[in-house]
Amino acid sequence: MKTILLAGAALMAAPFAMAQSHNAHWEYEGDHGPDHWAQISHDYASCAGAEQSPIDLNGYAINAAINPPAIYWRNARVTDAQNNGHTFQVNLDNAGKIVVDGVDYNFLQFHFHSGSEHTLDGRRYPLEVHLVHASDDGRLAVIGIMFARGEHNPLLDDLINVIPGSVGHAQPTMSINLNDFLPDDWHSYRYEGSLTTPPCSEIVDWTVFETPITASADQFAVFETLFPHSYRPVQERGRRFVLRTN
Structure with a gap:
């Protein structure tokens, strides 16, 4: 996949916070919704780009002799848990890295979308978590994992207990092992795309796992109540x- 450089990797530590730093207000519905993001502000012009995310992952994918990212996550302390009005985002202290095509990407943060942003053969799942990483020279790699209806998820319970009920921050005393997000089957999809919120910068090497993990209806209901339909519609795959x- 091609190399994409950023001016300042630190900006990528919180894509949603970066988007909110712009004056233009955006939403997931209505006059400020996804269909209008590119017109809201000049800063959001990339939202009309040709390599936007999310996309539907389906039979057009090419079975390739490549492996998923090598993952080196470890148990890490939560430094910030934020409700920013669009999502629940969690920052961790020194949680590890992934290696994609021989390049190290250090973990920055994870956040959720209710329902899933990526779809699989047209199917939208109730929830998707995005685990955001950046390389030393500012490239981004994001892992997306879906949640399907099924058994209760203990990690989600721990996280739900610390979500601020309104816009704001919390600094809970807790640790998280990101490996608890991983499904047993590591078959996944890789493609080049963008941030899924304004400014929609086309800077992301995406890996989306094919097999979901599970959570209960009550757990999904919490995210749907606090962040209803917080997903961007799927975009054209294009060329x-x-x-x-594998």
Whole structure:
């Protein structure tokens, strides 16, 4: 996948916070919704780009002789838990890294979308978590994992207990092991895309796992209540290659 450089990797520590730093107000519905993001502000012009995310992951993917990212996550302390009005975002202290095509990407933060932003053969899941990483030279790699209806998820319970009920921050005394997000089956899809919120910068090497993990209806209801329908509709794949890993 091509190398994409950023001016200042620190900006990527919180894509949603970066988007909110602009004066233009955006939402998931109505006159400030996804269909209008590119017109809201000049800063959001990339939202009309040709390599936007999310996309539907389907039979057009090419089965490729590549592996998913090598993952080196470890138990880490939560430094900030934020309700920013669009999502619940969690920052961790020194949680590890992933390696994609020989390049190290250090973990920055994870956040959720209710329902899933990516779809699989047209199916939207109730929830998706995005685990955001950046390399030393500012490239981004994000892992997306879906949640399907099923068994209760203990990690989600721990997180739900510390979500601020309104816009704001919390600094809970807790640790998280990101490996608890991983499904047993690591088959995944890789493609080049964008941030899924304004400014929609086309700077992301995406890996989306094919197999979801589970959570209960009560757990999904919490996210749907606090962040209803917080997903961008799927975008055109265009001429991009989507690769399915071994």
